[in-house]
Amino acid sequence: MSNDARLGRAPLLLLVPGAVAALLLVVPLLTLVADTPWGQLRDQLTSRAVRDALWLTALASVLTVVLCLLLGTPLAWLLARVDFPGRSLVRAAVIVPLVLPPVVAGVALVTALGRTGFVGRPLDAAFGITIPYTTPAVVIAHTFVSMPFYVLSVEGALRSSGEQYDAVAATLGADRWTTFRRITLPLAIPGVVAGAALAWARSLGEFGATITFAGNYPGTTQTMPSLIYTELQADPLVARTVSMVLLVVCVVVLALLRNRWLTRP
Amino acid sequence: MSGLAVDVTVPGRVTAAAAAEPGDVVAVIGPNGAGKTSLLRAVAGLVGHDGTVTVDGRSWTGLTVRERPVGMAFQDQLLFPHLSALDNVAFGPRSRGTPREEARRTAHDWLDRFGVGHLADRKPRQLSGGQAQRVSIARALATHPRLLLLDEPFAGLDIGVATTLRVELARHLASYDGVTLLVTHDAIDALTLADVVWVLDEGRLVQVGPPREVAARPLTAHVARLVGLNLVEDEGRLLSFSPRAVTVSPAEPAGSARHRWSGTVTSLAPHGDAVRLLVSGDRDLLADVTPEAVAELGLVPGRAVWLSVKETAVRSYDSAPVPAPRHG
Numbered sequence: 001m002s003n004d005a006r007l008g009r010a011p012l013l014l015l016v017p018g019a020v021a022a023l024l025l026v027v028p029l030l031t032l033v034a035d036t037p038w039g040q041l042r043d044q045l046t047s048r049a050v051r052d053a054l055w056l057t058a059l060a061s062v063l064t065v066v067l068c069l070l071l072g073t074p075l076a077w078l079l080a081r082v083d084f085p086g087r088s089l090v091r092a093a094v095i096v097p098l099v100l101p102p103v104v105a106g107v108a109l110v111t112a113l114g115r116t117g118f119v120g121r122p123l124d125a126a127f128g129i130t131i132p133y134t135t136p137a138v139v140i141a142h143t144f145v146s147m148p149f150y151v152l153s154v155e156g157a158l159r160s161s162g163e164q165y166d167a168v169a170a171t172l173g174a175d176r177w178t179t180f181r182r183i184t185l186p187l188a189i190p191g192v193v194a195g196a197a198l199a200w201a202r203s204l205g206e207f208g209a210t211i212t213f214a215g216n217y218p219g220t221t222q223t224m225p226s227l228i229y230t231e232l233q234a235d236p237l238v239a240r241t242v243s244m245v246l247l248v249v250c251v252v253v254l255a256l257l258r259n260r261w262l263t264r265p
Numbered sequence: 266m267s268g269l270a271v272d273v274t275v276p277g278r279v280t281a282a283a284a285a286e287p288g289d290v291v292a293v294i295g296p297n298g299a300g301k302t303s304l305l306r307a308v309a310g311l312v313g314h315d316g317t318v319t320v321d322g323r324s325w326t327g328l329t330v331r332e333r334p335v336g337m338a339f340q341d342q343l344l345f346p347h348l349s350a351l352d353n354v355a356f357g358p359r360s361r362g363t364p365r366e367e368a369r370r371t372a373h374d375w376l377d378r379f380g381v382g383h384l385a386d387r388k389p390r391q392l393s394g395g396q397a398q399r400v401s402i403a404r405a406l407a408t409h410p411r412l413l414l415l416d417e418p419f420a421g422l423d424i425g426v427a428t429t430l431r432v433e434l435a436r437h438l439a440s441y442d443g444v445t446l447l448v449t450h451d452a453i454d455a456l457t458l459a460d461v462v463w464v465l466d467e468g469r470l471v472q473v474g475p476p477r478e479v480a481a482r483p484l485t486a487h488v489a490r491l492v493g494l495n496l497v498e499d500e501g502r503l504l505s506f507s508p509r510a511v512t513v514s515p516a517e518p519a520g521s522a523r524h525r526w527s528g529t530v531t532s533l534a535p536h537g538d539a540v541r542l543l544v545s546g547d548r549d550l551l552a553d554v555t556p557e558a559v560a561e562l563g564l565v566p567g568r569a570v571w572l573s574v575k576e577t578a579v580r581s582y583d584s585a586p587v588p589a590p591r592h593g
Contacts, residue, residue, distance in 0.1 A: 164343055168339060169356070171311070172356055173357055
């Protein structure tokens with residue numbers, strides 16, 4: 001007899017809502033798997049639109065992770081280690097994109113980097129560079145929504161790995177760059193890996209900001225989620241197939257991260 | 266002048282002015298919160314402070330931590346967990362510009378000197394407490410510091426391990442020509458390793474002197490307890506006496522003893538071949554009695570007793586101010 005059974009039956013008031021919640025989460029995924037046209041899978045995956053979207057999604061998500069590593073790591077370090085004026089304000093601002101509706105993120109990007117935007121207009125005037133509706137716009141939109149996940153994860157790791165080791169390194173004569181490179185960063189690697197995985201997963205599913213800021217042009221800005229959206233109106237079967245591919249990718253990521261987050265204490 | 270001269274204040278933590286000669290080992294003792302670690306961190310530059318730190322005639326005021334030639338062994342060692350013992354020790358020399366191979370050779374020499382050369386490739390988590398502390402001290406010394414700061418190097422070690430390490434450390438410190446500040450909770454460290462003792466109490470330096478002098482004439486209750494003496498203030502003078510000299514009686518003693526106190530037994534513990542009583546009244550006093558006396562007098566916690574001590578067993582001295590620091 002299990003321990004919880006010995007304490008009595010689970011009350012219906014908990015059992016029923018709990019079961020409904022589980023069904024709500026599980027049933028749509030099961031029906032997606034069931035409705036996927038497995039027989040035509042190969043044909044559809046090799047179609048030009050799907051191949052382009054797959055490639056662009058992979059490219060954008062990898063570039064997003066690279067940008068997070070190169071720019072987000074220093075930002076996380078600054079937030080964790082340097083007591084500059086307005087630090088709490090910057091931290092709050094960094095977190096906003098986490099809760100911002102992605103469409104709003106897209107609109108915000110247009111106001112900054114659009115052809116007539118605050119940064120976009122001088123960029124266009126001086127160098128003839130326009131960003132919206134290009135592949136770089138996709139990467140920028142993805143980075144905008146993914147960076148907060150990365151920065152938060154790495155900042156947490158930097159804080160918990162402790163400033164005390166920085167103090168030790170300083171007494172041994174190390175400057176801050178050496179300390180960062182040889183002590184701080186290696187100790188924060190678990191947080192960097194977790195943050196990169198989160199950012200990558202967020203980038204993979206990004207839709208709202210991308211379609212608003214970069215549009216939905218096959219070959220240059222159409223990512224998998226945008227393709228799903230388009231095909232849902234044109235050919236629902238293709239939408240289901242492509243959705244299935246994304247589901248598989250996400251489950252694989254989850255499995256790879258299992259050891260980090262899902263192992264029970 | 267050579268050696269160390271400190272005159273620092275860490276606001277809200279500690280104020281201390283004192284000096285030490287090259288080669289001196291200074292034991293910094295005092296109760297928790299007395300400011301021992303703050304003093305060390307101020308000298309290393311790890312916390313902001315007012316005042317001056319002068320080492321070998323050179324002022325360290327305004328120098329960052331990395332510009333101060335200190336070696337510091339921290340509480341809990343704080344070895345870099347992702348680096349091997351060898352790389353931990355080589356980190357200092359490399360950071361100060363020694364080429365990689367030479368730094369590793371230097372590090373190996375230091376590990377050998379502390380008898381842990383065979384553990385060079387181990388990660389800190391694979392080291393015992395005593396081994397980790399040896400690596401930590403080797404790491405602090407490997408940069409040839411002009412000032413060695415040891416923050417409770419024996420804390421958390423088994424008694425046997427601590428004793429062995431204490432003997433080894435005494436040997437290394439004897440050949441070290443810089444000043445060592447050793448924060449400790451243990452009277453034995455102060456008595457066996459130190460040339461000078463600095464006693465901190467509530468953020469102030471209250472006594473400076475050779476260990477023998479400080480142990481014989483403690484000025485603070487904390488040091489008295491560390492060396493196992495009773496300390497009583499009497500008309501502006503301090504009286505110290507051994508618990509062995511205390512007579513315990515069930516009623517107020519009729520004899521000539523001038524020093525007498527009443528109190529209640531609060532605890533008993535074996536102490537050598539005697540039983541050490543803690544008696545609480547106006548003040549806490551220790552008294553050593555024979556096990557027979559415990560039975561005879563019915564000494565159990567809660568029992569009211571009188572304590573007395575003969576004038577000849579009491580050392581009486583001024584609660585003198587600290588001698589002025591030697592400034593260069």
